[in-house]
Amino acid sequence: MTPEERSRAIAMWGIALCLFAAAAGWMFMRFGQAWSVADLPESENITRIVPAYIITEVAMIPVGGKLIDIYGCKRILVIAPIIFIIASMLCILSVSVEMLVVFRLIQGIGAGMVLALAFTAVGRLYAPTKRGKCHELMTGSFAFGSLFGSAIGYFLTETFNWRCGFIVLSIIMAVGLILALKNLPEDEGSGTKVDMPGMILVALLFGTAATYTQMVNADFDLISLPSFAFVAAIIVLLVLLFRQVRTSDNPVIPIGISAFEKKLILLMFMFSLCGLGLIQYFFKLYLTYYDFDIYDASFMFMYLILGAAGPSIIGSRKVFVTGIRPWLLVGTVLVTISLIASHFLASTGVVYFALSLFLFGAGLGCIVTEILCSLQTLVDKKDMGQHTGNLMAVRMIGILVGNAIVGAYIGEIVRSNYVPTIIDLNITTDLVKQLVTNLVKDVQYAADALNTGLMSTLLIMAVITALLSIVAYKIGKEDLDCISASMDQNEE
Amino acid sequence: MYFGNKKALAVAIAIVMALASLPLLSNNVDADSSDRCYGNESAVTMKDVDSILKELTGKTLDELIASLTDYFPGYEISIVPSFESDFALERNTTKSGSEYTIEDHFGSYVNLYLSSHIKGNLPDAGTYYPKDDEGIWEFLFRLIQESKNEHTDDFEGFLGLYTDLTVVSKIDLNTGELTSVDVRFKLMIVEHEEANFNLDIVESKVSEEEDEKVESITFSYDKTTSESNIYTDIGVKMDIEGLKIINDSDTWSVNPKIKEHVYRSVVSSDLANGLWQSVLEMVDPKVEKVKARLPELILHIISSGERMLDLFDTIKSLTGKSIPDVFFVADLAATKYTDDYGYEYTILDLKGTETTLYFPLGGYALNTSVLIYLVPSSILPDAVKDILYVVFTVLGWGTVEIGDITDDKVMQSKCENVFTYVKNIMKYDEEYTFKIPAEYLTIGIAGLLGSFAAFVLIWRRWI
Numbered sequence: 001m002t003p004e005e006r007s008r009a010i011a012m013w014g015i016a017l018c019l020f021a022a023a024a025g026w027m028f029m030r031f032g033q034a035w036s037v038a039d040l041p042e043s044e045n046i047t048r049i050v051p052a053y054i055i056t057e058v059a060m061i062p063v064g065g066k067l068i069d070i071y072g073c074k075r076i077l078v079i080a081p082i083i084f085i086i087a088s089m090l091c092i093l094s095v096s097v098e099m100l101v102v103f104r105l106i107q108g109i110g111a112g113m114v115l116a117l118a119f120t121a122v123g124r125l126y127a128p129t130k131r132g133k134c135h136e137l138m139t140g141s142f143a144f145g146s147l148f149g150s151a152i153g154y155f156l157t158e159t160f161n162w163r164c165g166f167i168v169l170s171i172i173m174a175v176g177l178i179l180a181l182k183n184l185p186e187d188e189g190s191g192t193k194v195d196m197p198g199m200i201l202v203a204l205l206f207g208t209a210a211t212y213t214q215m216v217n218a219d220f221d222l223i224s225l226p227s228f229a230f231v232a233a234i235i236v237l238l239v240l241l242f243r244q245v246r247t248s249d250n251p252v253i254p255i256g257i258s259a260f261e262k263k264l265i266l267l268m269f270m271f272s273l274c275g276l277g278l279i280q281y282f283f284k285l286y287l288t289y290y291d292f293d294i295y296d297a298s299f300m301f302m303y304l305i306l307g308a309a310g311p312s313i314i315g316s317r318k319v320f321v322t323g324i325r326p327w328l329l330v331g332t333v334l335v336t337i338s339l340i341a342s343h344f345l346a347s348t349g350v351v352y353f354a355l356s357l358f359l360f361g362a363g364l365g366c367i368v369t370e371i372l373c374s375l376q377t378l379v380d381k382k383d384m385g386q387h388t389g390n391l392m393a394v395r396m397i398g399i400l401v402g403n404a405i406v407g408a409y410i411g412e413i414v415r416s417n418y419v420p421t422i423i424d425l426n427i428t429t430d431l432v433k434q435l436v437t438n439l440v441k442d443v444q445y446a447a448d449a450l451n452t453g454l455m456s457t458l459l460i461m462a463v464i465t466a467l468l469s470i471v472a473y474k475i476g477k478e479d480l481d482c483i484s485a486s487m488d489q490n491e492e
Numbered sequence: 493m494y495f496g497n498k499k500a501l502a503v504a505i506a507i508v509m510a511l512a513s514l515p516l517l518s519n520n521v522d523a524d525s526s527d528r529c530y531g532n533e534s535a536v537t538m539k540d541v542d543s544i545l546k547e548l549t550g551k552t553l554d555e556l557i558a559s560l561t562d563y564f565p566g567y568e569i570s571i572v573p574s575f576e577s578d579f580a581l582e583r584n585t586t587k588s589g590s591e592y593t594i595e596d597h598f599g600s601y602v603n604l605y606l607s608s609h610i611k612g613n614l615p616d617a618g619t620y621y622p623k624d625d626e627g628i629w630e631f632l633f634r635l636i637q638e639s640k641n642e643h644t645d646d647f648e649g650f651l652g653l654y655t656d657l658t659v660v661s662k663i664d665l666n667t668g669e670l671t672s673v674d675v676r677f678k679l680m681i682v683e684h685e686e687a688n689f690n691l692d693i694v695e696s697k698v699s700e701e702e703d704e705k706v707e708s709i710t711f712s713y714d715k716t717t718s719e720s721n722i723y724t725d726i727g728v729k730m731d732i733e734g735l736k737i738i739n740d741s742d743t744w745s746v747n748p749k750i751k752e753h754v755y756r757s758v759v760s761s762d763l764a765n766g767l768w769q770s771v772l773e774m775v776d777p778k779v780e781k782v783k784a785r786l787p788e789l790i791l792h793i794i795s796s797g798e799r800m801l802d803l804f805d806t807i808k809s810l811t812g813k814s815i816p817d818v819f820f821v822a823d824l825a826a827t828k829y830t831d832d833y834g835y836e837y838t839i840l841d842l843k844g845t846e847t848t849l850y851f852p853l854g855g856y857a858l859n860t861s862v863l864i865y866l867v868p869s870s871i872l873p874d875a876v877k878d879i880l881y882v883v884f885t886v887l888g889w890g891t892v893e894i895g896d897i898t899d900d901k902v903m904q905s906k907c908e909n910v911f912t913y914v915k916n917i918m919k920y921d922e923e924y925t926f927k928i929p930a931e932y933l934t935i936g937i938a939g940l941l942g943s944f945a946a947f948v949l950i951w952r953r954w955i
Contacts, residue, residue, distance in 0.1 A: 078947065078950050078954065082947045086944070086947075089935075089936050089939040089940040089943060090940065092932050092936035092939070093928065093933070093937070093940070095928065161932060163928070163929070163932040163936075164932075420816060420817065420818075420819050421816070422819045422821055423818060423821070424820075424821050425847075426822055426845065427844060435818065438818055439815060442816055443807065443815075
């Protein structure tokens with residue numbers, strides 16, 4: 001390894017640390033949030049603390065990607081983590097839930113740009129055939145941050161104070177920033193003019209879509225007037241954005257992309273929806289059905305990461321030789337099998353639950369990093385951020401939509417099957433016993449409803465994934481053509 | 493022109509004043525002459541405690557302390573207790589249109605300080621084991637008798653118990669039905685101890701039938717300070733259908749449907765383990781599976797410090813599901829009743845049980861001796877009831893009249909003082925937790941300034 005390569009590798013580790021903090025920031029207040037901020041005055045807005053971060057994070061991914069194309073990686077590397085750290089410090093100083101929500105919005109801006117930076121930097125700084133390892137590092141960092149964010153936040157809140165989580169995240173982000181900044185090679189952007197209306201529209205579009213996914217089950221039903229209003233707003237923003245990018249000299253989202261890239265984006269969206277969107281419910285299922293322990297539940301997801309590791313490590317290196325198609329086909333088959341296996345086995349025992357997760361991870365391991373690697377082979381360095389940012393934003397929206405759909409479905413099962421407890425005072429001799437039994441019964445019901453809902457969802461998702469294998473089968477070899485063309489160019 | 497302006501100004505002022513007085517007039521219209529205030533207040537002092545002890549044991553507190561030296565000759569024993577408490581009950585009734593609102597407020601505080609000093613031969617620090625079948629007192633007494641070395645035991649303790657209960661009941665006068673009851677209950681227990689002597693008694697239970705047996709007693713003479721607290725704030729709203737409590741006839745039947753919704757369930761404690769466990773022990777064994785799972789986490793959170801936790805919100809945030817409302821049904825026989833003081837009640841007898849509820853419609857007389865014996869023996873043992881009966885009688889609480897104090901500003905003020913005292917104590921506890929801990933405040937401000945400085949430096953150097 002040359003000093004330059006070593007330096008670049010350290011920079012990647014630095015960015016991966018920043019990504020870990022950004023991913024953990026998403027999840028680290030998710031579980032037990034009512035308790036987490038219990039030393040702040042009571043507020044109805046307590047449920048906004050987690051969505052606030054997600055909304056701006058998703059909104060800023062495509063914007064961050066485009067800004068990297070214009071200004072280069074290094075400037076965004078300075079700005080994004082600093083925004084995150086400043087917002088984290090402001091979160092620590094919050095004296096009300098509302099203040100915390102506002103600062104979490106700002107924190108999400110930094111996190112979104114870090115997310116775009118992490119995956120774009122790999123594409124901009126490495127040749128296609130050498131991106132695999134780095135993408136694996138980034139995907140692993142994102143997975144660890146997301147899956148263990150809740151346990152980390154829970155531990156810090158439990159041991160010290162909820163504010164401590166923000167300090168730890170800031171320290172990780174700062175260490176990552178310093179490592180990356182000292183070692184990241186110079187990376188000049190195109191310096192073209194910023195399409196400000198386009199930037200605002202794309203942020204609004206993804207932000208609104210993310211807001212919708214966060215509010216749809218919590219604040220209103222899927223079939224309701226506010227829900228339709230949101231969908232209408234998303235359509236209007238989409239139309240306005242397409243009008244803007246067509247007239248812009250420097251469009252914020254890629255236009256005129258090939259059918260191959262469109263299929264990749266569609267597959268990324270659908271796999272995120274069917275696969276990654278379910279993970280949160282696996283987590284909740286484990287919590288309510290097996291062991292009410294956040295640490296155990298987090299540890300259980302090691303099986304998912306272990307399952308994903310092998311295919312992902314091999315896939316991200318071999319995808320440049322084989323093309324994306326075989327990986328997608330194997331991935332779809334594995335995900336379909338794992339979803340069916342989960343349906344029949346996940347609730348029968350912890351071992352089978354772990355096995356389902358392992359298979360599930362293996363399927364996803366063949367898909368996520370490989371799509372990213374494949375898409376980046378099609379793109380020029382100068383447009384890397386734009387394409388990567390959009391793909392990652394679509395991926396995040398896919399996850400959130402998956403969460404929302406599963407949540408709505410399970411919510412419907414809970415509502416339609418719940419039989420309210422009626423206690424007849426005339427025949428009740430021990431009221432306290434009745435009430436506590438009822439409380440326990442309700443928790444059991446919540447676990448059963450979650451189980452029933454998730455298990456049926458798994459079958460539906462399995463069918464969709466099986467259908468996606470047709471799209472995967474029909475996908476061409478454009479990525480391989482691009483690699484061989486670039487190799488020919490190098491030889492010439 | 494000048495005159496004209498003044499005239500216009502005068503008219504404008506008159507109109508503004510007239511408009512401004514409209515709300516006052518309408519308020520007066522709304523105010524009903526039937527709006528009443530009922531209440532009573534009672535303080536308990538050390539003198540009352542002395543009277544209770546005299547009644548129960550035949551000796552005053554000082555005499556009891558003095559008798560200790562008879563049991564332990566040669567020991568220097570000094571026990572100085574201090575006690576203050578006050579209780580207030582107030583009921584405000586208002587009528588607005590056809591809605592009759594009854595707001596009951598109960599506030600109480602008990603502050604107990606205890607300072608003790610014992611000097612004499614006490615067991616040396618260490619763990620001691622009882623002989624076969626030796627009871628705890630027998631064992632302890634033997635250890636003290638056998639001890640050869642002189643030790644000093646100094647103790648300073650404080651126990652505060654604060655209660656704040658508000659019940660708002662609404663009655664529809666058109667139908668005579670009780671439509672809703674909103675209960676807000678706050679309880680705070682604060683304990684502080686400083687001692688240079690500690691006794692750790694380990695007990696075990698061989699079987700359910702047998703009493704606990706002492707396994708060992710450990711004496712230590714290290715200086716210790718401990719602080720504990722429990723704070724709970726429970727809000728329960730009950731929407732009621734079909735509970736007619738005002739009727740023309742003397743007796744009638746009602747079949748109410750009550751929907752109970754817990755809207756606040758805040759707990760802050762570091763003593764709650766035993767409490768939760770004792771609640772769970774009452775639960776049917778078949779729910780063991782869930783019982784073992786859910787409380788573990790909740791308990792872990794509750795017992796972890798001084799922060800407040802909303803139990804129901806936490807369950808919701810962990811499972812994504814809120815705890816549903818509970819519905820109650822009952823078959824009640826309602827009877828009109830007027831007591832010796834002339835207060836009107838609706839007595840509700842729950843059919844098939846011995847439960848009787850007295851629902852006073854205005855002022856009322858609390859016959860505590862009757863109320864105590866209405867509590868089932870499974871909740872309050874008969875022996876405890878007898879002691880309480882004596883205590884209440886000595887305190888003059890056999891019958892507490894919550895009389896009309898609408899025009900008695902002195903009594904209203906006394907009640908208000910108790911409520912304010914309790915509110916301030918609890919407010920202090922609630923507000924205390926809202927502060928940013930000093931170390932986080934420092935880190936936050938330093939981090940913020942550091943981040944800005946770092947940004948400027950990095951930008952100038954690298955970009």
